[in-house]
Amino acid sequence: xxxxxxxxGYGKRYRGRPWAxxxxxxxxxxxxxxxxxxxxxxxxxxxxxxxxGFEPPTEGRLSIAGIDPQRHRKTAVMRSGxxxxxxxxxxxxxxxxxxxxxxxxxxxxxxDLARQYVERLGIPLAAQANQLSGGEQAQVGLAxxxxxxxxxxxxxxxxxxxxxxxxxxxxxxxxxxxxxEGHTALLSxxxxxxxxxxxxxxxxxxxxxxLLDLSVADALAHHRVVEAASWEPGRPGTVGTxxxxxxxxxxxxxxxxxxxxxxxxxxxxxxxxxxxxxxxxVVIGHLAAGRRRGQLEADEPVPGVAS
Amino acid sequence: MIRRIxxxxxxxxxxxxxxxxxxxxxxxxxxxxxxxxxxxxGLPPDxxxxxxxxxxxxxxxxxxxxxxxxxxxxxxxxxxxxLFPIIAGLLIGGPIVAREIERGTTSLAWSLSPSRLRWFLHxxxxxxxxxxxxxxxxxxxxDHLTHALSPQADLSASFIGFRFRGVLLATQAFLxxxxxxAVGALFGRAVPTFLxxxxxxxxxxxxxxxxxxxxxxxxxxxxxxxxxxxISDADLYLDSRFExxxxxxxxxxxxxxxxxxxxxxEFGQKYPSVSLLIPGDRYRLVEARxxxxxxxxxxxxxxxxxxxxxxxxxx
Numbered sequence: 001x002x003x004x005x006x007x008x009g010y011g012k013r014y015r016g017r018p019w020a021x022x023x024x025x026x027x028x029x030x031x032x033x034x035x036x037x038x039x040x041x042x043x044x045x046x047x048x049x050x051x052x053g054f055e056p057p058t059e060g061r062l063s064i065a066g067i068d069p070q071r072h073r074k075t076a077v078m079r080s081g082x083x084x085x086x087x088x089x090x091x092x093x094x095x096x097x098x099x100x101x102x103x104x105x106x107x108x109x110x111x112d113l114a115r116q117y118v119e120r121l122g123i124p125l126a127a128q129a130n131q132l133s134g135g136e137q138a139q140v141g142l143a144x145x146x147x148x149x150x151x152x153x154x155x156x157x158x159x160x161x162x163x164x165x166x167x168x169x170x171x172x173x174x175x176x177x178x179x180x181e182g183h184t185a186l187l188s189x190x191x192x193x194x195x196x197x198x199x200x201x202x203x204x205x206x207x208x209x210x211l212l213d214l215s216v217a218d219a220l221a222h223h224r225v226v227e228a229a230s231w232e233p234g235r236p237g238t239v240g241t242x243x244x245x246x247x248x249x250x251x252x253x254x255x256x257x258x259x260x261x262x263x264x265x266x267x268x269x270x271x272x273x274x275x276x277x278x279x280x281x282v283v284i285g286h287l288a289a290g291r292r293r294g295q296l297e298a299d300e301p302v303p304g305v306a307s
Numbered sequence: 308m309i310r311r312i313x314x315x316x317x318x319x320x321x322x323x324x325x326x327x328x329x330x331x332x333x334x335x336x337x338x339x340x341x342x343x344x345x346x347x348x349g350l351p352p353d354x355x356x357x358x359x360x361x362x363x364x365x366x367x368x369x370x371x372x373x374x375x376x377x378x379x380x381x382x383x384x385x386x387x388x389x390l391f392p393i394i395a396g397l398l399i400g401g402p403i404v405a406r407e408i409e410r411g412t413t414s415l416a417w418s419l420s421p422s423r424l425r426w427f428l429h430x431x432x433x434x435x436x437x438x439x440x441x442x443x444x445x446x447x448x449x450d451h452l453t454h455a456l457s458p459q460a461d462l463s464a465s466f467i468g469f470r471f472r473g474v475l476l477a478t479q480a481f482l483x484x485x486x487x488x489a490v491g492a493l494f495g496r497a498v499p500t501f502l503x504x505x506x507x508x509x510x511x512x513x514x515x516x517x518x519x520x521x522x523x524x525x526x527x528x529x530x531x532x533x534x535x536x537x538i539s540d541a542d543l544y545l546d547s548r549f550e551x552x553x554x555x556x557x558x559x560x561x562x563x564x565x566x567x568x569x570x571x572x573e574f575g576q577k578y579p580s581v582s583l584l585i586p587g588d589r590y591r592l593v594e595a596r597x598x599x600x601x602x603x604x605x606x607x608x609x610x611x612x613x614x615x616x617x618x619x620x621x622x
Contacts, residue, residue, distance in 0.1 A: 049620070052418055054414075054417070054620050054621055055620060073421075074421040074422060075421075077417070077418060077419075077420070077421040078421045080418070081418075082414075082418035084411065084414040084415060084418070086411055086414075088410070088411040088412050088413075088414045088415040089412070089415065090319055090412050091410075092318055092319050092320075092321060093315065093318055093319060097315060097318060100311055100315060101315050101416075101419075102419050103311075104308060104311055104312050104315065104429060105416065105419045105420035105425070105426065105429075106419050106420060106421065109419070141415065144415070144419065145418075148419065
């Protein structure tokens with residue numbers, strides 16, 4: 001596995017504020033679509049902006065396609081396409097003029113490709129940016145990022161303000177483009193259901209650190225949920241307990257490949273425990289654990305789970 | 308490509324571009340119209356009030372009154388012309404960087420453009436060139452109007468309207484715009500940028516004037532202030548001094564140290580007052596030097612703004 005986005009002991013602290021991220025080690029494999037999930041303030045945007053050279057690290061280092069984005073910011077920008085959190089279009093310009101603008105900024109910008117994506121979504125090229133909906137603006141931002149033909153796409157919560165249909169269209173364009181071209185994408189988002197469909201890897205950030213770093217398939221295979229009342233707290237494999245919307249409390253449990261939990265002594269239990277966890281439950285369980293204990297301390301190693 | 312860059316930049320700043328072009332056009336047209344009307348009055352060159360009686364020759368009273376009536380229309384034009392470098396400089400320079408950072412468009416632009424310096428030049432150069440072009444036009448119109456108001460004066464050899472006409476209007480506008488670009492890059496907020504740039508830009512222009520005045524003092528011509536001499540409108544008055552019998556010039560404070568009893572007796576006879584002037588025929592040189600100082604400071608501000616842009620984070 002070749003990692004194209006790496007963090008080595010990365011830490012970022014803004015003046016007069018606590019650490020946004022600290023001691024972060026992360027590797028995003030080439031060709032993957034990785035979801036970056038975490039609560040507000042967990043450092044998702046900071047990390048993404050760090051990879052494009054917008055945020056210098058306070059400690060540690062980042063690399064994008066093998067280069068340090070702070071030392072070689074121009075190369076980092078050339079190797080990445082970025083969609084910011086808020087639609088950042090020029091309200092005075094039309095969609096077509098944004099594409100023209102990208103041509104003036106960047107040698108090799110594929111204007112035809114960007115136009116194709118925009119037209120495919122039915123967004124008029126002559127429309128002024130301030131007349132577009134939030135979803136359309138995000139789509140234009142994605143089309144511009146894809147027009148760069150960069151092999152690495154960094155998407156900073158582009159789905160946050162979109163309605164379900166717009167989210168689906170956005171992800172369809174993203175997945176088609178990334179899979180078709182063999183690109184790598186890092187997508188930060190709160191919307192877990194969309195991530196499940198679009199992403200093949202999941203990174204959960206919390207308390208300034210990595211709480212989980214697994215493929216989506218492994219995350220689903222290695223976690224189950226049980227009713228909290230029936231689960232002894234502190235039992236090996238326990239990740240975290242969280243409430244449901246029906247006053248029920250569930251506990252996320254790490255399990256083996258066949259769903260088997262651990263016995264009280266730590267040895268394998270005979271039967272699978274609870275029921276399979278949804279991806280949302282996996283994320284929430286780890287976030288709850290991270291919130292409760294500062295950071296998850298793995299009581300036994302599970303492949304891919306950061307300790 | 309250059310035409311595309313210019314077109315897109317003007318589209319992004321179409322309000323500012325439209326506002327200063329319209330204001331400049333109004334000032335130029337107003338100046339031309341008033342100048343034309345003044346020239347058509349046909350005021351004879353010798354139609355001046357008598358030194359003794361203050362009365363006009365009877366033959367030109369009507370023309371003189373007509374001239375003054377039209378000249379009064381020039382006052383609002385002159386006032387707006389004086390304010391033009393401030394309005395245009397801030398309007399052009401303020402939004403270039405500050406508004407982009409404030410609105411977050413720098414996130415898009417700086418992620419597309421590997422070179423932030425290129426982005427900066429794409430934004431700044433077309434706007435500054437436009438500003439200089441319209442400011443030169445307004446400055447030339449102000450020259451035209453000043454000449455119409457003082458038809459006897461040779462404006463290429465006269466300090467009449469110094470700093471409020473000609474090339475200095477353009478360089479003042481450039482200096483204010485550059486200040487606003489630098490302040491905007493630093494603060495990234497439009498309203499504070501306008502306010503701080505107004506203060507900093509005006510202080511810089513005033514400081515340039517004061518420093519230039521000090522630089523001109525050694526070049527000044529000394530003119531005794533007695534009944535036969537008067538300061539011509541064409542000359543630039545810098546300061547007054549008192550002349551010692553040996554020819555040295557001193558301020559009143561220096562004289563009091565030199566001669567504590569100076570005010571006992573006829574001070575004016577012992578130490579006649581003299582004026583320090585720059586003769587009108589040196590106008591072009593003084594104007595060019597002050598313009599050069601303002602341009603250099605403006606370029607320093609722009610370079611500072613570019614440096615900040617290459618180092619700062621977008622919003």
